[in-house]
Amino acid sequence: MIKATALKLVTAENRDLVADVLTKRSQNIKIEYSQNADLVPHAVEDLACKMLYLDAEIRGLLNNLRGFYVTKQEDFHLSLRGLSKEAKSSIIDLFESLYGVMSEIRYCADCDVINGKLIFSPRAQMFITGQYMEIAIRKAVQDVLTELEKKHQKQFKLYANTKVATVDGRLKNEFDLIIENVTDYGIIPNRLLLIDNYLTTSQMETIEYFCEYYCANLEQDNLRQKLITMIENDL
Secondary structure, eight states, X not given: OEEEESSOOOOHHHHHHHHHHSOTTTOOEXXXXXXXXXXXXXXXXXXXXHHHHTHHHHHHHHHHHHHHHHHTOOEEEEEOTTSOHHHHHXXXXXXXXOTTTEEEEEEETTTTXXXXXXXXXXXXXXXXXXIHHHHHHHHHHHHHHHHHHHHHTOOEEEEXXXXXXXXXXXXXXXXXXEEEETTTTBOOTTOOEEEETTOOHHHHHHHHHHHOSEEEOSSTTHHHHHHXXXXXXXX
């Protein structure tokens, strides 16, 4: 099971709830609801993956844009000061590619500011305020599953935005993604992975020790390696 968040750290309370709903290897769970994993066009998925790759560089910019949605401020002016030349170029290219989300993108080299207008559609706002991360992580996870299927001759199924409950219906929880090993054992309830792009390496190590589940941030190849380790531990 994978819980992704861009805004908050895992808490002991959250961990206890997961443990209660998903009892170890008892398969005392049922999936009540799951969205089709193919939810958006490939072009939108590509944009989401670009944003995920640039997470460290655009995190502050996105926080500002979210605030503009709240205040209904159409025009934005965001400073790129302090970023590398390569990062600035990638951000300008990204913003120019976000058709339907923003328009009239202009970069002022003299003042080091990127300017534009936000498009106030519900889908555009939802994408910028967090959906892009769900889409991109889902793609990253699916790519890992495809790799492991070929490597180990197994079959995996990925469920998105899933609601689960105990068989008797008493306890419920939601996960961004659930992975099922169709070939061997179904869902292993005590294999959990929290994805949080604000976690440092030290924080991940601490959470993993005390809470006994996997944590990943979006630095380098961390998500891919943690996911492979989690799945291969049960093969």
